[in-house]
Amino acid sequence: GVYVEDSTSVLTSDELTYFRNDGHSIATGGVTLRGRRSAITITGNRFEGFRERRYSRMSEHPRLVQIDTSGDGTRDTLVVTSGVMESYQDSLERLVATDSVAITRGGLAAEAGEAVFFTGIDSAELRHSPVIWYAERPGEDNQVSGDSVFLKLRKRTVETAYVRGRAFAIARADTDFPARFHQMSGQTIILHFAKKVVDR
Secondary structure, three states, X not given: OEEEEOOOEEEEEOEEEEXXXXXXXXXXXXXXXXEOOOOEEEEEEEEEEEOOOOEEEXXXXXXXXXEEEOOOOXXXXXXEEOXXXXXEOOOOOEEEEEEEEEEEEOOEEEEEEEEEEEOOOOEEEEEOOXXXXXXXXXXXXXXXXXXXXXXXXXXXXXXXXXXXXXXXXXXXXXXXXXXXXXXXXXXXXXXXXXXXXXXX
16 A cells, blocks of 8 residues: 655555665555556566665566557557566666567567667667567558667657667558568668558
């Protein structure tokens, strides 16, 4: 029944230990952390916050859920799971998810060894053999992979994807030839999106 509220977030858990001298807190058991200014909720079984270092860490099955309205007015839900999630509130605000990262949002799904969400500049980078699957229309399958993928967003919607290092993209050719695929590979592939579909 622990409930802690401050200017930026609300935390609930089964148990909380707070060290007043250095602002270090440890929450365990059914931890839920809700942002007051954002629509982000992170859950897990162990949370550690370090006020002086402006750093926090959620472990033991962390899960991030963000319900948002995309640029075209439709409601969209982002779900991220990983082994550990760390938040850095220094000069470059970011959330880092590591160890078996899985991401879903609308018609997009991704897996990576690490994902970095840059909250201040509305972008994300997937590292360590990321793979992204997306459908521009129902029934379509598209896949992109590389050593890293940098996603630039605008109003919560992907605008540009920069695939670097062993970049590879594959898409089904068309409905008349379902066994055929378009394939592209190189050191770098840049995908530009317009209205959630690849423009060029």
